[in-house]
Amino acid sequence: MKIALFIPCLVNHMQPNVGIATVELLEKLGHQVILPEGQTCCGQPMTNSGCFEDAKKTTLKLLNAFKGIDCDYIVCPAASCMIAAKENFHEFDCSPEATAVIGKLKELTEFLHDIHGLERFNKPFNHKVSLQMSCHGIRMLDLATPSEIKGSGGYNKVEALLSRIEGIDIAYPERRDECCGFGGTFALDEGAVSGKMGKDKAQAHANTGARYVVGFDPSCLLHLDGVIRREGHPVETLHIAELLNQAL
């Protein structure tokens, strides 16, 4: 398939390794990867603060970067940016072109699980990993059944994908999908509570004895990485794209 990448600003500038791993793994799976020009940010920092007018220009710039691009899907290795883009695009532009773009948006895990149907990996990953089930991915994107939902069986696309890798030992922190406390500008507006949430989450991950905290949301991982290093926990953050790329 022909995949256009949606690389959020945070990944582009602070975690290029996540973008590189995404390109490499999609290519190993036989897809053609392109990077449409002119992407900056989805506007989430502004809309999350309520500032829709301030978000408009940024959001439309991103949307325009994808309009008319010939591709099967637009894949993003960041759940919260992907959802914010979807909602913000819809908020500011209801044209058929915008709707076509929105319809092609897929988060990386979602794409690999639902569309590509990734079943087989070539290399083992002999480590224990603690999964960071970030809020946007599970409660808004349905990557997994949130822990609040009961009595309906449940599913977990992240675990389903990773469990196909030989040697991997999957663990969850206590309170498996409690928010890590990043929340974009929440980390600055509510410093004390955000800091405490981050500390508790980092501790819960460390308590599993895992080598890596693995997640699909680079912003949660960036925040957790900062807390983990401050607290001196013997665990490292790893984006799911990097893990999957290593196993292919």
Add this chain to the structure above:
Amino acid sequence: MALIGGIESHASAAEKFNRDVDRVNWHDKALWNLRHKRDLAAESQPEWEDLKQLGSEYKLHTLANLKHYLTEFEANCKKNGIVVHWAKDGKEHNEIVHSILAKHNVKNLVKSKSMLTEECHLNPYLIERGIDVIDTDLGERIIQLNEQPPSHIVVPAIHLKKEEVGELFHRKIGSEKGASCPTYLTKQARAHLRQKFLEADAGLTGVNMAVASEGAVAIATNEGNADMGVNLPKVQIHCMGIDKIVPNMDAASVLSRTLARNATGQPITSYTTFYKGPKEGGEMHVVLVDNGRTKLFQDELLAEAYKCIRCGGCLNTCPVYRRSSGFSYNALIPGPIGIAVSAGDDETHSLAWACSLCGSCTQVCPTKVPLDKIIFKWRRIHSEQGKLPYGKNGYMPWVGKFMANETMLNLGMASARTALRILPDALMKPFGMDWTKHRELPKAPKTGSFEAWFKKNRENK
């Protein structure tokens, strides 16, 4: 009255609460324990999600046809011999209650289960007029003795440790000094309250549900105190927000199945009583209050906040509430539902930001109130009114311009990467301060941007 009508921002109050780490951990654990019990209770119902869907539909249907059901409720109440009163706001509510009490020369009033009377500030109103008002729910009685508002809508004294309750009871009701055994303290409270029940001239309760088809009100308690308070004296008064109406017993039964399970993990509260008329020789009054509700009903999304059945489940699951306590909210009702119903009245404009938008509250809610969407909308409303907290009015337009300009963003981020590499502490603003108070700054990537990598390694090959 800590912080009610106060002006401190949520973040500032929460920061103070967080200075005592042990207390934060204790508070967090106590509330998470309720969430855990709720999970077990919900899991025991294979049709749990269907119950939530039904509960949501019943409440939404009722709100959409409120006039019809309120009229039906009033007519059926009258048939049952109940006196129905209407109050447009808290002031009218208090006047109505006082007029009933004055007519019967009531000196001692026992109360149970009402956040609405807290909302209307009934207690101080009646006390000023010479009426002794006693809250009889154990938690409510504790905070009444401690001269505090509730810090939670279901477990109002959850912020106090048993040792603190022991000390309070020793000072106020003469229990043994240093006692902290919950059984002993409960017995002391029971003896103290029993005397109050016997002396009472009237009983007043809140309402969990008002059933239109029956002209009945339902009250759920674990201590049986509402029943004691209502059944002993001649006069009984039930005060309710107009959102508490449900169409019929089918709706009441669905909501009863989720209310206690979602609150404390109990299948149902120890006592769930439907009152359908006055006792022989007695009088039964129901006071229906608007107090700002119909104003929020004007907005389709905000109105959904009134599907809430006040189980408190969203407070227990909220990671922010658990780590900031009820008193950090500049509102009577704390937590996600508190933000949803009171962000419009918040003088600090910070309430809507006391949320990481994790969405756990929305998922836990037994009537599917879209709490995170409502909170998100309040932020937008504040923004449109130019009432943003934490300096956002000043810096957000700049962020907007910066993010929309590729050259500026690329240059800015390239210097940030360089600064992070060579001057580890240089990136203090805007990410400094609270960011670095709790975490290390991000590690600088060794390469340039991803875009530069892609251009070099893909497009030029």
